[in-house]
Amino acid sequence: MSDLAQAGVLMALLFLLLGLGVWVALALIGCGLVGLLLFTDAPAGVIFATTAWGSTASWSLTALPLFIWMGEILYRTRLAEDMFSGLGPWVNGLPGRLVHVNVLGCGIFAAVSGSSAATAATIGKISLPELKARGYDESISIGSLAGAGTLGLLIPPSIVMIVYGVAAQVSIVKLFTAGILPGLMMMLLFSGYIAIWALRNPAKVPRDAEQVGWAERFKRLRLLAPVVLLIVGVIGSIYAGIATATEAATIGVIGSLIIAGLGGSLGRTSFVASLTGAARTSCMITFILLGAAYLTSAMSFTGLPANVAQWIASLNLSAYGLLAVLTVFFILLGCFLDGISIVVLTTAVLLPAVQAAGIDPLWFGIYLILVVEMAQITPPVGFNLFVIQGITGKGLFTLARMAFPFFLLLVLATVLITVFPDIVMVLPRAMG
Template identity: 45%
Template sequence: MTTAASSLVLLGLLVLFLGAGTWIFSGLMLVGASAMYFVLDFNLTRIGSIATKVISSSAISWELAAIPIFMWMGDIVFRTDISQRLFRGLAPMVARIPGGLLHTNVFGCTVFAAISGSSTATTATVGKITIPELQKRGYDINLASGSLAGAGSFGLLIPPSIAMIVYGVLAQVSIADLFAAGLIPGLMMALLYSGYIAISALISPSKAPRYEGEITLGTLGKGLLELAPIMILMFIVLGSIYSGIATPSEAAAVGVAGAIVITIVTGQFSFALMRDSLMNTIRVSAMILMLIAASAFLSAAIAYMHLPTQITEAISAMDLSPYGVLLILAALYIVLGMFLDGTSMTVMTVPIAVPLIVQAGFDPLWFGIYLVIMIEMSALTPPVGLNLYVLQGLTGDSMGRTVRAAAPFFILLCIGTVILAAFPQVVLWLPNAL
């Protein structure tokens, strides 16, 4: 079967099963099994044997242990008053910058992302505090919600990131290197967002009322004390990884212990909190791990069809430049992001995208960060932009207004990808230096 025919068969099967409302896990499994049965003419016994081997081998990867543990750490913190402490701690530090307290969205999400790993959790946790406070103080709600939509996606880019763990396992790239590679791009995007907010406030001062309170060394000191618990937790988790003392999975376990200690020290520990956070972690982690297992089975079907090789050869025959390949993938991810969540996009595309990228001469470590930014874009694109739904619930605005508010930050993400493509050392310098 030709490359075009094989691709159309797979695409048709995906549309058939996912369009019919099938769970994504079931849909991916059915696509893989159908491709093996109808295209490769495998019998059911052989398909079952392949599924058993592939799913069991994909499910026992030690690196995957980091996913539920990091998620548990983030969920524990989510149920505490950390977001309130973030706002109180950051407010005096950013009040005098053009844009004032709007920067608490950006820097608050940047800090919280370092202990969350989830885009929606970061958006919801920071937003439930900052949005009411900014509305009460007369800040422009469009700029407030748009900046939160964009900065909330830092949960994917600032390590530790669940998306990076999923990509690292599927693409066989070091997760510790991915964590290091995401740090500078994450800070770069935070500066781009804050720069846009500052320029918008300078052009239209009414968007960000001038802070009239007094900023003293005392207020700054109190702010640092408010930030201390979350900064200590960041130092424990990221410091243990970057120093080589612990693997990501081991650092996650230390992070959970640190989060529990914080709840005890701040007087917020309860068995109900632990029970609820653990149950939610089990539900979400099971979903992610099931998707990874289904993706491994679909990847096996794709490999048996020799589709990655065929697509790579077909694109090579088109004589595209490396950046031409990158542009095609960017367009593909933007379209997919309108209909799929980030984890689904990753598990469905990595088996084909990584060989293309390697063939084009890009480093798979670099591509992991590029892919994460593409996933961040999907959080801002309707109709399945998860951050948009979170924000709509926080602000009560229409979806159309929420999308328009987030549009400038979507454009800034596009600019960020161009910078990373033009200067790959922004991604590669830190992991190479460590």
């Protein structure tokens, strides 16, 4: 059977299993098993055992449950509510007013949670009812939350960055550093669009009754102090070379426990709930990593990845041409798979072709995360859309329509880092 036919069989089986509601990890393992049994003579059981150990016994992965636990602890605090109160007076004079709190709040919470879904859920539960009560237009309120919620993937510490770093054997510390400027750029793009929208639709932006003086503004900034100190502790320790990603995650957990304890939200129930939530999410991600590693191993035994890389190389595409094709491919894949599945499923297969085209794996990681952010707000499998649907009760495609302008901003950001790669590379190069 030809490589194209083999790929077609495995892809059809994968989408069939996913369509039937089979867990992503089990679907990946099933496809790997079928690939080995049908197309090779390799021992499927032995390969599964060695792959299961090799894909999970990684020191880099120890940062993953710690960052997830940090986010779970903070999810149960008053952090988002305090951010809304602290940031609100400072954005009231901007076009769009309190809608900018969605962007700033998501950006700040992303820097301490590492999760897109947790960022969207935490900020959304506070901001959406508040914005609706004050008469803000729902389309811009919900759309900006959907878009800004994806910052949880890009602004370090990002769980997807850890997954990519492990899969691609790229320094997680350098990935974290590379995500800082693109993350800030995305916040500027989102806020810029909100301002332009507000200037074009002044009737849809109410004048808030609350007028806060300068003394009160600075007083409310104290509400942001805990999260700012936590960001400095986590990201600052990594960038200064004081701590590895795992050590910084430990600092983050200790800091979040202190914040929760001082805020009065750290009881026995919330502590156990945060541990349970972190364990559940960590197990899910590790299981998906295992399944993807097994499928990748199975495909390598068939020779498919090498042949795909060779075929892509034979097309003689420029780096720009290859990235254009991959962007379309990832957007289509994002309609059916979540972000982590996309990363672990495609990294090992595509990285040889990407490197052959002269693209830096570190830069490609940030590019991939930006494209995966698009998948977070792409129906029918857009995790951020599911989260916001749970908060608002609106239809998935209605939410997708509201988020579409922010999807286009993610496309623009992908173009910008492609044309100006130093946006990604300048900070990691400065680290040495």
